[in-house]
Amino acid sequence: MATTVGSADGDGGEAERLGKAGGRGRADGGRADGGRTDGGRTDGGRDVRTAGDRTRPAARRTRYRYRQTAVAYLFLAPSLAFFAVFLLLPLLFAVLLSLSRWAGFDLADLRPAGVDNFTALFARGSSFLTPVLTNTLLYALGTVALALTGAVLVAHCITHLRFQGFWRTLYFLPIVTTVVAVGNVWKYMYEPGGLVNGVLNALGLRSVAFLQDPVTALPSVVVVQAWASLGSAILILTAGLKAIPHVYYEAAELDGAGPFTVFARITLPLLRPSLLFVCVTQFITGLQSFALIIVMTGEGGPGDATNVAALEMYQRAFKYGDWGSASAAALVLFVLILVITSAQLWLFRRKGADA
Amino acid sequence: MRRRGRFPWLSYLLVGIGAVVTVVPFLDMLLTSFKGPGEYGRLPYRFLPEAFDLSNYREAFVRLDLPLLFRNSVVATAVITGSVLLTSSLAGYALAKLRFPGRDLIFRLVLATMMFPPFVFFIPHFLILVHWPLAGGNGLLGDGGAGLTVSLAALVMPFLVSGFGIFLMRQFIVSVPDEMLEAARIDGAGEFTVWWRIVVPQTRPVAVTLALLTFVGAWNEYIWALLVSTANPRLMTLPVGIQTLQSYLDPHRMVPVMMAGLVLSVLPVLLLFLLLQKHYIRGVMLSGLK
Incomplete structure (x- = not known):
């Protein structure tokens, strides 16, 4: 149970930093957490899973977390790959170019030029x-x-x-x-x-x-x-x-x-x-x-x-x-x-x- | 709620003059496209054409490869719009409803992407696409060939993901009730099914808005398409192709032809806007930019 409390706190802090909309997300998340782990106490028999959750809560919880992390990064993968190639790389490239002399063509011809440009x-x-x-x-x-x-x-x-x-x-x-x-x-x-x-x-x-x-x-x-x-x-x-x-x-x-x-x-x-x-x-x-x-x-x-x-x-x-x-x-x-x-x-x- | 001032006629006059100034250039474009050879530029200026001559539209097809231009514009716009919708919704769902380490950081990154103006990227994007490894005759280090500029990929790649799109979708997905998602998960649905069966239908209105903003932006995009088509003229889109008519030596003959081409290229977007303007206007309110 201690791990659950800790993670809920972590989520809260994280969401708080996200600003207004995140704050609402935290409230929702907190409620969902409660439903999942202390379901028996807060909203009783509504949730059938409570019995199952009580058998091996920690293991289930960890597996669920890992799976959710994997899914999240899978969903974000196209966007993150795009930002790496079409945002981060271009910015670095732009800075590099601004400090170089280059006539185009082969990238091997790039010559350092300091702040001359x-x-x-x-x-x-x-x-x-x-x-x-x-x-x-x-x-x-x-x-x-x-x-x-x-x-x-x-x-x-x-x-x-x-x-x-x-x-x-x-x-x-x-x-x-x-x-x-x-x-x-x-x-x-x-x-x-x-x-x-x-x-x-x-x-x-x-x-x-x-x-x-x-x-x-x-x-x-x-x-x-x-x-x-x-x-x-x-x-x-x-x-x-x-x-x-x-x-x-x-x-x-x-x-x-x-x-x-x-x-x-x-x-x-x-x-x-x-x-x-x-x-x-x-x-x-x-x-x-x-x-x-x-x-x-x-x-x-x-x-x-x-x-x-x-x-x-x-x-x-x-x-x-x-x-x-x-x-x-x-x-x-x-x-x-x-x-x-x-x-x-x-x-x-x-x-x-x-x- | 409507307030009526003491001078409603003054308001009508002012708004009317503004509306005329806004609409007259569009009318001038349309009417000039019907003017016969030698009619544009003749003094004194006349607003209406002597006869409604359709020869400029035929001429536009002769001077320009309009089927190619249309195809490139349609394919690029469709691919960009589809990709932005898909990636924004998936990423927005992950950022709004899934809990995982690094979420805060990634969301901040998405917000940060919106502060970079497009002009910063023209040069590096162009060089990256030309030097794309193992494409268009390039070696492993990206030298020797034309890179991705050999294909339509060059036209769309810098626009496939939108930081604003992700942000917009996230803000709306946050308000999808958690109970709905939980109920689906209890029924054994995986996260992908939850996204497709619940999140996507629930966020359809904002998706329409995002699609419309992206569609209009992609259809009207000029600078990037111009750059790419200097490397490969087969990649010209409608705006780029029509702009080439400016370089003809007999401007007075070409202007009506150009206006005919512009009418053809502007019409689809104007019709779409008139049909779906509520969604578009909401998008401008949400983005505040543009």
């Missing part, structure tokens, strides 16, 4: 810091600012309307559309003979070479990225809005607050968790995305106007065969994302504690 990225005259990294930040910031503003306005208004499901479906269409379709449709809408310039001309304005002019190229792509991510932001913000208790609005109405005061003093502050969540996730997405840019401007042109860090990594590797410096660029961007994410989450927690 990293110093080269930040050397004077390197385009990595400016404009590539600054473009990356501008791209992510611009996307978040546009998508968040649009999503707040639309989500706020949608809750006042009929047919909310219909509107939501419309706004969701870009999310299930491949980046190749989104990118090309917009690319050709931006062309002189395309829809956007058609609208400008109809309004009596002159055509703009959106993607060919270095000044307008990056903002033009940012608009598309924001357009494509509006739907999920609206979805999350709508859910956040619905969670705000109605009594606040009634109280404000009694106090005679106008709609804009209500929006600024009640809606926005109470929506902060959802806002920050959308902010963090969209910012991370913005920092790492480059598929849309490849589709719309090819190599990040004109010049380096739309070149971002992930695209730079992609080109160094697959266009110039410079695997070492490409891996270094990838790791730098990864660390940057980790730092920014942690900072945002820290802010998120602190603000959350205030509220």
